[in-house]
Amino acid sequence: MVEKNIKSLLKNGYFIYNVKDKKKLNFLKDDIFKESKKILKGKIKKNFFNEFHNINISNQKLNEYRLKLMKKVNVGEKFSKKGYEIFQEIIQKIFGLDIVAQKNVNLVIQKPNDPSQISVHRDAPPNSDYELVVWVPLVNTFKSKNMYILDKNNTSKLIKKIKKFSNNNKKSEKIMDFYYSFAFNKSKKHKLRFGQALIFWTGLIHCVPENQEKETRWSLNFRFKNTFSPYGTKGFPDYFAVANSSPITKLALEKKGSDFN
Amino acid sequence: MKSYHAWLDIGAGKVITQPMQRVLCQNFASKLNGKIIFELGEDVEFSKAKIQFKKMYTTDLKVDGFIFLGLEQFINQKKLEINLIKDVLKKGYELHYIRQNLSFFSITDFKKSVNDLILFSDLNKSN
Ligand SMILES: [Fe+2]
Numbered sequence A: 001m002v003e004k005n006i007k008s009l010l011k012n013g014y015f016i017y018n019v020k021d022k023k024k025l026n027f028l029k030d031d032i033f034k035e036s037k038k039i040l041k042g043k044i045k046k047n048f049f050n051e052f053h054n055i056n057i058s059n060q061k062l063n064e065y066r067l068k069l070m071k072k073v074n075v076g077e078k079f080s081k082k083g084y085e086i087f088q089e090i091i092q093k094i095f096g097l098d099i100v101a102q103k104n105v106n107l108v109i110q111k112p113n114d115p116s117q118i119s120v121h122r123d124a125p126p127n128s129d130y131e132l133v134v135w136v137p138l139v140n141t142f143k144s145k146n147m148y149i150l151d152k153n154n155t156s157k158l159i160k161k162i163k164k165f166s167n168n169n170k171k172s173e174k175i176m177d178f179y180y181s182f183a184f185n186k187s188k189k190h191k192l193r194f195g196q197a198l199i200f201w202t203g204l205i206h207c208v209p210e211n212q213e214k215e216t217r218w219s220l221n222f223r224f225k226n227t228f229s230p231y232g233t234k235g236f237p238d239y240f241a242v243a244n245s246s247p248i249t250k251l252a253l254e255k256k257g258s259d260f261n
Numbered sequence B: 001m002k003s004y005h006a007w008l009d010i011g012a013g014k015v016i017t018q019p020m021q022r023v024l025c026q027n028f029a030s031k032l033n034g035k036i037i038f039e040l041g042e043d044v045e046f047s048k049a050k051i052q053f054k055k056m057y058t059t060d061l062k063v064d065g066f067i068f069l070g071l072e073q074f075i076n077q078k079k080l081e082i083n084l085i086k087d088v089l090k091k092g093y094e095l096h097y098i099r100q101n102l103s104f105f106s107i108t109d110f111k112k113s114v115n116d117l118i119l120f121s122d123l124n125k126s127n
Helices: A003-013 A022-043 A058-073 A075-096 A152-167 A171-187 A248-259 B019-033 B051-057 B082-092 B106-124
Strands: A016-019 A100-102 A104-110 A118-122 A130-136 A194-202 A207-209 A217-226 A240-244 B002-008 B035-043 B065-068 B095-099 B101-103
Touching: A003 A016, A003 A075, A003 A194, A016 A248, A022 A058, A022 A075, A058 A075, A058 A104, A075 A100, A075 A194, A075 A240, A118 A171, A118 A194, A152 A171, A194 A207, A217 A240, A240 B106, A248 B082, A248 B106, B002 B019, B019 B082, B035 B051, B035 B065, B051 B082, B082 B106, B101 B106
Parallel strands: B002 B035, B002 B065, B065 B095
Antiparallel strands: A016 A194, A100 A217, A100 A240, A104 A217, A118 A207, A130 A194, A130 A217, B095 B101
16 A cells, blocks of 8 residues: 555656544544534534535634644644554655655635635645645535646646746736636545545645535645755744654654764 | 744844834734833844853843744854754743744643754755
């Protein structure tokens, strides 16, 4: 399985990963539910995640709730640490033993028919090219309740075209139109179950469509990289924290640390 | 209420002007339940050596600690001055770095973070 994942990563720039320890993933979901109960008090409904949009709160309150929730789950880097535990095996295969994880895990809630989150972009730059995103849906995704991903070849095709257009002084609206339509047309629309993750390279373009289904989409994203590979604008230790160290790094830190005892 | 000295990064003025830096420092101080009572910045020529800061913290100041824009202000000849951080803390001052959201309230915090400081220094060297 791991070999297949790595092969797909090299060829496509991404792969779909089946989480082995679902208990740990459930812990994250349960934790979000518990904290939500506290924040939203009586407003919790059956089938909370998928039916979230039926809870009657204003957009401003929704934003406050999301920020409060993110603050809670990121205390002491709780979710970041759990995320590393869940994906440790595959992450170590990709990066080796010296690994840093993004301290704050991002939580995205996409209610139906909300155009404000539509986006086509890639994370690097400004993130590092030596970084991976682990995208974890907390609900089953399908159709537009999903995130679409452009594979490595299509991403580089699109970037080349855009560069050519810019060099030929094409109108910027025309370029943007092409960018969006190419990305939405050529991207892969994988259905993901809760218990699966889309693990992708920061160099890939991905699209967030408007969710036109009748369920809310919930997702978490984690980021990992090797401790010693180049950083993007998100550096160490502001954004990333050590998740694991190799024996040799432990020795080096022990030696250097003894100067400050 | 706690009181702090803010140390601005004069060299970074092109991107974050001094008034902007001031807002960041005041905001950080209020999160610490404190206020900025004095504001300084190294002269650009001496900023790497931190001569003014070194002179300052070794005298007996009536402040709880110092707020810096970032650990980058403590880099000298591509190395983070970890010993300086330790020494300031040993004198009983707090140290805060806004960019890294890193706070040292005591020498105990230093011991917890010393590996991160070493890594920060080593990563900086290879850039
Ligand atoms: Fe993204």
